[in-house]
Amino acid sequence: MPSPKLFAPGPIDVSKETFAAMSQTMIGHRGKDFEELYASTQPGLQEIFGTARPVFLSTSSAWGVMEGALRNLAKKKVLSLCCGAFSDKWLDVAKKCGFEADSVQVEWGQEIDPEAVRAKLAEGGFDTVTLIHSETSTGVLNDLAGISKVVKSFPDTMLIVDTVSSLSTVPVDMDANQIDVMLAGVQKALALPPGLAVFAVSEAGMERAKGNPNRGYYFDFVEFAKNAAVNNTPSTPSISIIFGLQYILGEIAKEGFAARQERHAKTNAMIHAWGARHGFEHFAPEGRRSTALTCFKTPESFDLSGFIKNLKTRHNFLINGGYGKIKGTTFRISNMGNETEATMQELIDAMDDVLG
Ligand SMILES: Cc1ncc(COP(=O)(O)O)c(C=O)c1O
Structure with a gap:
């Protein structure tokens, strides 16, 4: 693998x-x-x-x-x-x-x-x-x-x-x-x-x-x-x-700087929509959220390490389980760089699959 x-x-x-x-x-x-x-x-x-x-x-x-x-x-x-x-x-x-x-x-x-x-x-x-x-x-x-x-x-x-x-x-x-x-x-x-x-x-x-x-x-x-x-x-x-x-x-x-920013806004919004569909709450307040990554709160009953592990073993995608003192209580998904709506959709489908 x-x-x-x-x-x-x-x-x-x-x-x-x-x-x-x-x-x-x-x-x-x-x-x-x-x-x-x-x-x-x-x-x-x-x-x-x-x-x-x-x-x-x-x-x-x-x-x-x-x-x-x-x-x-x-x-x-x-x-x-x-x-x-x-x-x-x-x-x-x-x-x-x-x-x-x-x-x-x-x-x-x-x-x-x-x-x-x-x-x-x-x-x-x-x-x-x-x-x-x-x-x-x-x-x-x-x-x-x-x-x-x-x-x-x-x-x-x-x-x-x-x-x-x-x-x-x-x-x-x-x-x-x-x-x-x-x-x-x-x-x-x-x-x-x-x-x-x-x-x-x-x-x-x-x-x-x-x-x-x-x-x-x-x-x-x-x-x-x-x-x-x-x-x-x-x-x-x-x-x-x-x-x-x-x-x-x-x-x-080639892409254009404005188009690049728009792409990040769109792919970021896809992750927000995915989170809303599954009831994940944002860690950052509305209106002051990065469009490069999303940080969600981990719900109390949610098996975050199982989710991350299954996403990796079943789909070979890696997301991050929080950083510093909020490790475990939050998780983060990046849409930075070269990701497109199509590649973010692949991640979303994989995460949906893991969530069952
Ligand atoms: C906002 C911010 N500042 C600084 C750093 C530190 O960067 P580096 O480890 O590349 O020195 C990071 C790393 O993730 C970061 O996200």
Whole structure:
């Protein structure tokens, strides 16, 4: 039996065509071939980021850039907006990096209220804010525009936004939302194997980084900018994944960014309809749900592990049984990446079969 097809929220299924693109002959990264490859990724990345800034390629998972963004931009005091496993952990990471850090904390499954952010920032002293747009552990899609407006009403306050599970599924509009660092890993909606993160930094963010002596080397944004100016990266990049990225961006261009978002909305709605048919309740509130994945509450009498196991053994599909402290009490289904109405229907038929 081959490995199951992944409908878990990342890593997700990688197409044969993507793997084929990745298996091109290796090239050196300090030469023209690589510079051309690097340059070819920029227009597509800038479109999905909604930015005119260069988009950097980091050979790391998202956490590398999430920690790096703090080390480059934060001066003293960080405010983390916490609403689930990944956003809560970002607060810990800020503390581990030696910053003073505080949070706006809501119950997992709720969204961050921009007015709560305003009240906290009004206490004073914060120079940097971290926000997760789509909290993958709970399925909540936070009000990025509303929160960014509030953060930017406080002078000289940097906004770092994780779009790990929202990038390319909804518009993020980095420049319009005045985001100072925006980042994502490619193993989510870009449907690539893990190992590469993409990120961009505002002009103000770069200025802040330049004045920060403790930004380290591997994730030094000033080094990234210097190298990006000549279509390169500070250290040896994961070239094969970048070949895959070039391919996927070509596919996004062919499909059209708006059509891609519409496809995600449609396939996501199919899972919502499936859940409603079986009486599964959402974990995230209506109106603030990610269109890349769905997080359902596990009903008390429901044998979740049996359901997941049977879906895997009978149909070779893998969904996810919750993350962090809501493991078991929730389950998550991804519709990210290349999934179509037809492939989501296959999953739905399989889940119906398992439920009997
Ligand atoms: C929203 C979000 N942020 C950060 C991460 C961490 O990503 P990585 O493990 O690739 O560093 C994840 C992983 O699932 C995520 O969903």
